[in-house]
Amino acid sequence: MQIGQRLKFARQAVGYTIQKASREARIGESSISEFENSKREPKFSQLAKLAEVYKKPVEFFLGEEPIVQNMMLWRQKPSMGGAKEKTEAEFNQLCEQYHKLEVLTDELRRVSLPQSAVKNANEFSYQEACSLAEKALKEFQLGDRPSSSLKQILEESFYVKIFHLDFSGSAISTNSEIFGSAILLNGKSKAWRRNYDLAHELFHLLTWHIFRTAASQENEPSEIEEKLANAFASRLLLPTDSVKERIEAYADDDGKVSYEALDEVAREFGVSLGALFWRMVSLYNKSPEEVEQHLAKAKTAAFRRPPRQSDTSDTLPERYCSLAIKALREGRLSLMQFAKYVRITYKKAQEYLAEDEDFTDEKASISLA
Template sequence: MPIHDRLKHARQRSGLSGKQVKERAGISESSLSEFENGKREPSLSQLQKLAAVYRRSVAFFLAEGPLTSEPAVLWRMRPAQEAEQIEAHFLRLCEQYHNLEMWCDDRAPICLPPAAGDAVSYGYAQAEELAKRVRQELQLGDRPGLSLLATLEEVCGVKIFHLDFEPSGTAASAVSETFGAAVLLNVRNARWRRNHDLAHELFHLLTWRIFHHTPETLLIAGEAEEKLATCFARHLLMPTDPFRTAVNARMHDGKVSFESLFDVAREFDVSIESVLWQMHFLYGRGPDAAAQTKQDIDRAKRLAPLLEDREDQKPHPWPARYHALAVKAMRRGEMSIGRFAEYLNITRHEAMRFVEQEVPDGEEVQVTPA
């Protein structure tokens, strides 16, 4: 595909109009039209500006041959505004992460327990059993929320990014033969809410081949699939026996105070809403009590400013491993200072501080007896 077609494809895929590109890249609409119609080619500096706006590499526009299929992003609820730009940013970060792994010769293999079944017959029992198996095989223990993020990133090879977007109650995932499995979380949410979102998206990654066989199905998960993902997340983060033990220890005459329920939420690092719904199902309150559970959730949210006694730190946009690989690649001479600054979204001046830091070369620790 020639460069002018790639330019047009990238703009359309990012959901930007010619006017928006002009405002962000400083390139007139008439010039952009000439670039996309093949009347003339952009200069290197113009191409770099367009690549930054479209969240693409310059190499994408200079590549020869047909355009390969691109990964689709599966949303729980696709943003009404700027969805294409968020997707492009997410996929660009995944591509950069993959590049860093290649440059450092340190690609983490995807180590996720495979799920079996078909979309028609897959039910809640299978989702619950899958959660149990994942917890056991990944050795997440009785309180998975405390270690799920680090395990998926450092052990399982899942690329997890945090960006700011609307609505806050959504998240996304993507699977690619190139970069593997990835999850996008909302930086606005509290850590305990992000834990639920991460577990929720993990279900989609595990069952990707079950529910999404063709690219046409990859945009928004169906209602039934979303309910299964929620069931999986509940059982993964709040395993039945440990959770029941924690609640029973705080129960008096069949009741638990809201103060104690916030303690349970903190213990499992989940939201109070998740705790109340897990209690709803485990203690057999049934569908007739759903309205009461919703009232309890509303009451808990009003009490949260008084009882939510735990700290929350906003996560960095990219994982610690991504940052470590970028530093390693730069120090090994695998990437320029300019690209290093681009990958970490810092200035060249800030990037130079990493260059100026001297790192001992060749120092090792003896592990086995000499």
């Protein structure tokens, strides 16, 4: 594929018209059109600017290998025109940068995620979703409060790439042959929403081989698949024995538990009160209609404690930043690239290479002898 074709592909992938690309790159519309139609080639400075705008490395436009387009699976896709493509392009760029850092530092790792024995999407039942959650609980060793360790274990033990960005929508998951499994969460969401979204997207990664087969290539989950993902997330974040033990500890002599007490349990497990209510459908044989009634009442209930506070999320994973610093100090990544990768200014990036710091010096080390 020629440079012109790659330029057109990259522009369309980010959701830009020629007019929009022209404004962002400050390159004339006629010039961009001529580049794309291979009437003339861009100068390197122009190519570098377009690469920045399209969120692609310059090497992408100079390569000859076939373009691999990664499928992005959305939860609550944005309706605003161009928002979907722009978010996907930024997410894909972060994943590609992460992969490059792994290659540069010789830290490329692949660990298989647990999978279901079911091979056919039509045979995947609610019970199978629950069984898969139980399997993940054991293999991930998540303990009694899974939400407190799920993200860290996925990142550090299974090398799933997890990013946070502020965007319209809820979450995205993808499974690439090049950079592996990755999840994008909305940084604007509350912590308990991010926990649930992470578990929901994890289901899609674990069942990618079932629902995203070469024959189907469905890039949007069906309503049934989404319900299965919710069932998986609920069972994963709210383990049966642990949750029942905490709920029943708050029960009065008549076996009733207040909304306020249930809200406390939900806080402990890092989920919303609504998620806990729905989990009680299977825990205590509650009907969906009864849960709906309790949800409506809970919205108007006056709790005596202040509203939950939510922590903020870091855009970049810790491992990503550590690899970037390692690549910089080993001379495998330029200061300009480092600043771009970790989203800081060039001046700030220079602090990571202060002249008086020698990280190989014995004074900056500790002996294990």
